[in-house]
Every structure is written in C-alpha cells, then in structure tokens.
Amino acid sequence: MLKKVATAFTLFSLLYFSAITTATADDNQALNQVYSQFSQAFNELDASRMVSIYSEDACYIPESQGEEITIGRDNIVALYENFFGKIKHKNAKIEVDFRVIERNIEGRSATDIGYYLIRFHPPIDNGEPSSEFAGKFVGVSKKKQDGKWYLTVDTNNRAEASFYFNAKPSPNLYYGRQFPSIIQNSLSIQDEKPQH
Secondary structure, eight states, X not given: OHHHHHHHXXXXXXXXXXXXXXXXXXXXXXXXXXXXXXXXXXXXXXXXXXXXXXXXXXXXXXXXXXXOOEESHHHHHHHHHHHHHHHHHTTOEEEEEEEEEXXXXXXXXXXXXXXXXXXXXXXXGGOOOOEEEEEEEEEEEEEOTTSOEEEEEEXXXXXXXXXXXXXOOOTTSOBOOOOOOOOOXXXXXXXXXXXX
C-alpha cells in the first residue's frame, strides 16, 4: 500500500512539474513575441500594432526630466503615432531590436530587463549615413483574462550601444538579431520620443 502511494505521489509530482515547465515555456514564448511586434511596428511605422502590446491601463515612463509619465494605451499609441509621423515626414526608416538579459515571472506578472538598439536610416538620396542609439529598459507585463501578456509598465534610459552588442543570450529569453556595426554620426533623433 505504501509503495502504491509513493508511486502515485511520484507520478503526480512529475505531471505537476511538467505542467509548470510547459506553462513557463509558453509564457516565455508569448513574452518574447512582444519584441517581435515592436520590431514590426518600427519597420512598418505602424503605431496601431502597439494596441496589441500595451494593456489599457499601461504607463510609459520616459527618461527625460521634462516629460510626464504617459498613462493609458490610447495615449501611448498617440506618442508612437507622433514619433512615426516624424520619421515618415523625413522619408526615413527606423529599426529597433532588443536583448532581454533577465526575466522574472511570478504568477500572472513578468518583469523583463535588457537593452535595445535603434537604428535610423535617412533617405538614400540625401547622402547621410545611418545612425544608431541604444538604451536599457525595464518592462512589466501582466497576463490578462484573455490569457495574453500585455505590457503594463514601460521605462527606459540611454546606454552605450556596446552594451546591446555585448549582451549574451540567455535560454528562453528574446535575443535580437545582430545589427552590423556602424559608426555613429552627428545625426541624432534622441530628442524624439518614445525611444522604443
């Protein structure tokens, strides 16, 4: 009898921890997808993609001392519309990618920490080279009733591009593609927000 109980307990434990591992793998994949969505939004200059990234009550905390915290998905999307509009007006292109170096998932809440790199491409016919800038970010996401993860807190500040390039991949965490290195020139969009 004791042997049957021990066997049943062992099977239950294996199934339980297997389910936890599967849930974590699925959660990691879903959270990683957010960074792909960011990259697509920047590539297409499409602020409407941000609707599926941010929660309705999300807040964006800019690095600048002169800017207030932006609260609410609609207001954050409006920031991106304004930002992407400036890039379109210049007939330019912009890319972003991320490298997550740490993730903490507790229940229905996840915190990501990492680096981002933004690359700005002016119109080809103006003869100016591409430029880049980078930063550090912290993002807090929550799993909502629909089972999807949404960004609820988004904050960042500037960092050397080398931090992005030198960040090492971690298992199950988003690791952006390797941008070819360029020399940063005087063209800068650092005053235009948001920075990721």
